[in-house]
Amino acid sequence: MPWRLLRFVTSGKHPEPQMFTHHDGLKKVYDAVIIGAGGHGLAAAYYLARDHGMTNVCVLEKGYIGGGNTGRNTTIIRSNYITPEGVQFYDTSVKLWQDLSQDFDLNLFYATRGHYTLAHTDAALRTMRWRAEVNKHCGVESEVVGPEELRREIPMMDMSCGGHAPIIGALYHAPGAIARHDAVAWGYGRGADQRGVQIHQQTEVLGIEVTAGRVSGVRTSRGFIATSKVLCAVAGSTPRILDMIGVRSPIYIHPLQAMVSEPMKPWLDPILVSGSLHVYISQSARGELVLGASLDPYELHSTRSTLDFTEGLAAHMLELFPFLSHVKIVRQWAGMADMTPDFAPIMGKTPIEGFYLDAGWGTWGFKATPVSGKTMAHTMVTDTPHPLITGFSLDRFRNYALTGEKGAASVGH
Amino acid sequence: MKIINCPINGPRPVSEFFYWGQMRVMPDPVASSDDEWADYVFNCNGAPGVKREWWCHTPSNTWFIIERDTEKDQIVRTYLYGEEE
Numbered sequence: 046m047p048w049r050l051l052r053f054v055t056s057g058k059h060p061e062p063q064m065f066t067h068h069d070g071l072k073k074v075y076d077a078v079i080i081g082a083g084g085h086g087l088a089a090a091y092y093l094a095r096d097h098g099m100t101n102v103c104v105l106e107k108g109y110i111g112g113g114n115t116g117r118n119t120t121i122i123r124s125n126y127i128t129p130e131g132v133q134f135y136d137t138s139v140k141l142w143q144d145l146s147q148d149f150d151l152n153l154f155y156a157t158r159g160h161y162t163l164a165h166t167d168a169a170l171r172t173m174r175w176r177a178e179v180n181k182h183c184g185v186e187s188e189v190v191g192p193e194e195l196r197r198e199i200p201m202m203d204m205s206c207g208g209h210a211p212i213i214g215a216l217y218h219a220p221g222a223i224a225r226h227d228a229v230a231w232g233y234g235r236g237a238d239q240r241g242v243q244i245h246q247q248t249e250v251l252g253i254e255v256t257a258g259r260v261s262g263v264r265t266s267r268g269f270i271a272t273s274k275v276l277c278a279v280a281g282s283t284p285r286i287l288d289m290i291g292v293r294s295p296i297y298i299h300p301l302q303a304m305v306s307e308p309m310k311p312w313l314d315p316i317l318v319s320g321s322l323h324v325y326i327s328q329s330a331r332g333e334l335v336l337g338a339s340l341d342p343y344e345l346h347s348t349r350s351t352l353d354f355t356e357g358l359a360a361h362m363l364e365l366f367p368f369l370s371h372v373k374i375v376r377q378w379a380g381m382a383d384m385t386p387d388f389a390p391i392m393g394k395t396p397i398e399g400f401y402l403d404a405g406w407g408t409w410g411f412k413a414t415p416v417s418g419k420t421m422a423h424t425m426v427t428d429t430p431h432p433l434i435t436g437f438s439l440d441r442f443r444n445y446a447l448t449g450e451k452g453a454a455s456v457g458h
Numbered sequence: 459m460k461i462i463n464c465p466i467n468g469p470r471p472v473s474e475f476f477y478w479g480q481m482r483v484m485p486d487p488v489a490s491s492d493d494e495w496a497d498y499v500f501n502c503n504g505a506p507g508v509k510r511e512w513w514c515h516t517p518s519n520t521w522f523i524i525e526r527d528t529e530k531d532q533i534v535r536t537y538l539y540g541e542e543e
């Protein structure tokens with residue numbers, strides 16, 4: 046061991062720069078409290094401080110920064126949704142992603158790879174044409190391509206899928222990308238921290254104080270905080286928080302699992318999704334295949350993983366890429382997905398004054414991290430929903446005005 | 459949770475079963491207000507707890523109720539609808 050390293054280890058002082066400021070305790074009063082230090086909560090804190098000069102803000106996290114779905118997702122970023130509301134919203138996010146590494150001075154490994162949604166049936170192809178038209182209308186690059194292009198671009202793929210689900214075309218979305226998820230949380234967190242926002246990890250919200258229909262404070266595992274604005278950005282824990290204030294919602298929680306293979310030489314550039322086979326796959330910068338499938342079949346508030354999932358996903362993956370049969374799986378995990386009936390998020394104001402909701406991110410919320418942070422910060426400061434999120438209000442379920450995004454969100458992420 | 463006790467067929471692997479969601483009581487569609495009806499159609503009790511759920515044993519098409527802790531993933535008991543003691 047080199048001498049300097051040995052001295053460094055034994056000195057007990059580790060003077061490397063700390064990414065986040067350590068705070069001894071909570072203040073008694075904040076202008077705003079954000080529950081959840083996932084990407085969404087931290088992004089909202091960042092834009093509150095950067096764009097609105099609001100810095101007497103704290104972010105409360107019961108575990109650690111990015112330890113929720115932000116650190117568990119398969120990082121697919123795209124905007125080829127099916128409703129105009131969705132397309133415009135996610136397209137704004139894709140644009141924000143482009144210069145985030147610059148903003149943060151931190152490499153997010155943002156890689157534009159292109160994204161293919163495979164069609165195995167006429168019905169799937171029909172939905173894709175519809176999506177392509179809506180996308181193009183909103184100025185988003187999106188087109189239906191035939192088997193020749195797929196054969197050329199992904200030569201390793203078995204176009205017949207073992208004979209029973211032949212691929213007849215695909216929706217191609219050139220801006221489709223992946224990024225390093227932990228770095229996204231750290232970048233937003235550090236940016237907020239540097240501007241004066243306090244991030245408190247190991248601090249769980251246990252209750253919310255409401256006085257005459259208005260938020261007045263938050264009860265935490267480390268004491269009480271007075272505040273008039275609360276943002277709830279807790280993804281899989283949303284129903285628990287809503288229970289504290291008696292707000293009803295359609296959010297239901299199912300686990301979503303994912304896994305990665307051992308690393309191999311680069312052979313897959315684009316991101317692939319097959320709704321019919323319930324799989325999606327991309328190859329990370331480290332060479333691992335990042336693999337995902339559909340939701341677990343029943344409600345569960347836990348992050349356990351199952352062998353059923355690995356077997357099912359592996360079987361479908363082999364239909365697309367039979368040569369992977371020798372490749373080993375090295376990790377598997379789960380997150381708690383906060384699902385909505387129409388596969389669109391729930392964002393904005395709630396029946397409780399000063400209580401703002403950023404939830405219903407299910408299996409699709411990572412890509413929305415920048416835009417949801419920005420629009421929620423705007424909504425909190427002005428107490429009016431940002432124009433990009435009016436289609437996502439909690440009210441839509443009372444008014445039977447759903448934003449049907451299922452055709453573009455399920456399995457597709 | 460790997461094995462479910464079907465009230466008709468006894469213990470069977472979970473892969474033989476299908477989940478159909480929480481048991482809910484439908485309000486009277488004529489007497490209920492628009493808000494009550496929307497609440498019934500869309501909203502649910504999403505927080506963890508012991509819940510009563512519809513499940514089906516697919517090979518025998520047996521529909522029945524499971525009382526399950528949705529945080530621990532543990533079954534409290536299973537019974538046919540209407541046969542709860």
Ligand SMILES: Cc1cc2nc3c(=O)[nH]c(=O)nc-3n(C[C@H](O)[C@H](O)[C@H](O)COP(=O)(O)OP(=O)(O)OC[C@H]3O[C@@H](n4cnc5c(N)ncnc54)[C@H](O)[C@@H]3O)c2cc1C
Nearest residue numbers: 081083084085107113114115118119121250380410411412
């Ligand atoms: C396996 C998997 C794959 C996915 N793949 C994709 C994908 O490819 N593309 C995509 O766009 N999306 C994907 N998603 C969805 C995406 O990960 C989420 O929608 C997104 O990360 C949500 O971010 P968030 O910041 O809202 O929530 P989270 O990152 O979950 O953060 C919420 C935080 O709140 C904290 N918290 C909860 N309760 C409390 C409390 N009482 N007090 C204090 N803190 C609390 C939690 O500890 C957590 O850290 C995937 C999800 C999973 C699980």
